[in-house]
Amino acid sequence: MVHMADVNQIIFIGSLRLTSLTELLECRVYLSDIPLYDVTRELVLLNQQRIAEIEVRWAGRGLLAGTGERVGDAIETGTQR
Numbered sequence: 001m002v003h004m005a006d007v008n009q010i011i012f013i014g015s016l017r018l019t020s021l022t023e024l025l026e027c028r029v030y031l032s033d034i035p036l037y038d039v040t041r042e043l044v045l046l047n048q049q050r051i052a053e054i055e056v057r058w059a060g061r062g063l064l065a066g067t068g069e070r071v072g073d074a075i076e077t078g079t080q081r
Contacts (some may be wrong), residue, residue, distance in 0.1 A: 015034075015038050015039075015040045016029065016034070016040060017040075018040060018043075018044055019043060019044065019047050020044060020047050020048060020051065021044060021048050023044075024044065031044065031045075
């Protein structure tokens, strides 16, 4: 906290508690509003990267599972002939 004697007010200087880009948007804060030296910026970016990697993994599993079923169906029809 910083006391500003000329206007008789106290200013709190701190970091926002944000972990994702969704929270940034909800608070109407932009990434450029967070200082470069603040760890919050890195935390938001790393968390967003982790979320994107998880989504890609889940999407990949869905595609592979669908492909496996099609291959399994083709094998079954091939053995029936």
